[in-house]
Amino acid sequence: MPPNFAASSIPDTIMDATAWEAELTLGFSQRGDKTALVKRQHRGPLTVQRPFYPEAEICHVYLLHPPGGVVAGDRLTINASAEAAAQALITTPAAGKFYRSGGGEAQQAVNLKVAEHASLEWLPQETIVYQGARLDSSMTIDLAEHGRFIGWEILALGRPAAGEGFDNGSANLNWRISRAGRLLYLERLRLDAAAFQARWGLFGHSACGTLFAYPATALHLAAVQALIGEEPNRGVTLIEGLLICRALDRRADLLKGFFERVWGLVRGEVVGKEVCLPRIWAT
Template sequence: MRPDFAVSPNSDAINASSAWEAELSLGFAQRGDKTVLAKREHRGPLTVQRPFYPEGGVCHVYLLHPPGGIVAGDQLSITATVEPDAQALITTPAAGKFYRSGGGEARQNVNLQVAENASLEWLPQETIVYEGARLNSTMSIDLADQAHFIGWEILALGRPAAGEGFENGTANLNWRISYAGRLLYLERLRLDAEAFQARWGLFGHSACGTLFVYPATAWQLAAAQELIGDEANRGVTLIEGLLICRGLDRRADLLKGFFEKVWGLVRVDVVGKAVCAPRIWAT
C-alpha cells in the first residue's frame, strides 16, 4: 500500500518505483431478465464491488481505487464491454483525486464498447485535480449501431474551500466517440493556469464538466435549453444525434446537480428507465 500518498496531496517528488500500474477489464451480458457482470479481470489496485440492482435488470457497478488518489507516474487503464441488449451503469463511491506532481505525469485511459441495443451509463463522481497535478486522461467510446450511451466528466481544479486555486499544473483531456465504426466526436482540451483564469477559458471557475448523450433528439435539446433558461455558464448543443452539455461552476457538486437534472430529462428515452440514482451518491 501507499498510505502516505492516500492522505497527503503535497508530495512534490514521486519515486518512480512507487508508481502504480493498474488495469481493470469488465464485461456485461444479458442473462434472462437482468444484466450480469460476466467478466471481471484486474491487475493492481483497481477493482469493483459486487453489482447492485436497485432498479431491476440494470447492473450498477462501483469502481474502486484503494490507494485513494493518483500521483505522478501512476497509469490506470479501464475497459468495459456491454454485450447486445445488456444495460449497465458505472460510477464511483467517491471523488477521484490527482495529487501534486514534481514534474511527472499521471495517466488514465478509459475504453468503453457498447453493442447493438445495449446501453451504458458512465457517471463517475467528480475528479479533483490538485494544484500542481499533471493529468493526462483519454476517453474512447465505441458505439455499435443502435447502441445507447450517457456519460459525463466533472473536474474540480484546485481546492477553493482550502484557499487553493490552480496556479500551476495541467489537465489534458481527450474524448473520442465513434458510432457504427464512424468517428462522431473528437475533442482535445488542455487546462492549465492560464486557461483557469482567462475569460476565454474557465474564468476562475473551479468546476467544469461535459455531459454526452447518444442518441438524442431535437426535443431533448429543447428540453435541456429550457432547463438552462437564462442561467449563466451552461450550454447545450446537438451534433449528429450527439447531445453535448457543458457547464462551469464554483463548486463541483452544483455542477453535478445540474447534470443530474439533464440526466433526468433524457434517461427514459435513451435507456428506457426513469432516473435511479446510485445509492452511494447519498452517502
C-alpha cells in the same frame, strides 16, 4: 471521467512516489431478465464492488481504487463492454483525486464499447485535480449503430474551500466517440493555469464538466435549453444525435446537481428508465 476513490490518508503534496500501474476489464451480458457482470479482470489496485440491482435488470457497478489517489507516474486503464441488449451503469463511491506532481504525469485511459441495443452509463463522481498535478486523461467510446450511451466528466481544479486555486499544473482531456466504426466526435482540451484564469477559459471557475448522451433528439435539446434558461455558464448542442452539454461552476457539487437534472431529462428515452440515483452517492 476518472474513477472515484475511497477515502484516503494520503497527503496532498505527494511528489512522484512509487508509481502504480493498474488495469481493469469489465464485461456485461444479458442473462435472463437482468444484466450480469460476466467478466471482471484486474491487474494492480483497481477493482469493483459486487454488482447492485436497484432497477431490477440494470447492473450498477462501483469502481474502487484502494490507494485512494493518483500520483505522478501512475497509469490507470479501465475497459468496459456491454454486449447486445445489456444495460449497465458504472460510477464511483467518492471524488477521485490527482495529487501534486514534481514534474511527472499521471495517466488514465477509459475505453467503453457498447453493442447493438445495449446501454452503458459512465457517471463517476467529480475528479479533484490538485494544484500542481499533471493529468492526461483519455475517453474512447465505441458505439454500435443502435448502441446507447450517457456519460459525464466533472473536474474540480484546485480546492477553493481551502483557498487553493490552480496556479500551476495541467489537465489534458481527450474524448473520442465513434458510432458503427465512424468517428462521431473528437475533442482535445488542455486546462492549465492560463486557461483557469482566462475569459476564454474557465475564468476562475473551479469546476467544469461535459455530459454526452446518445442517441438524442431535438426534443431533448429543447428540454435541456429550457432547463438552462438564462442561467450563465451553461450550454448544450446536438451534433448528429449526440447531445453535448457543458457547464462551469464555482463548486463541483453544484455542477453535478445540474448534470443530474440533465440526466433526468434524457435517460427515459436513451436508456428506457427514469433516473435511479446510485445509493453510494447518498453516503
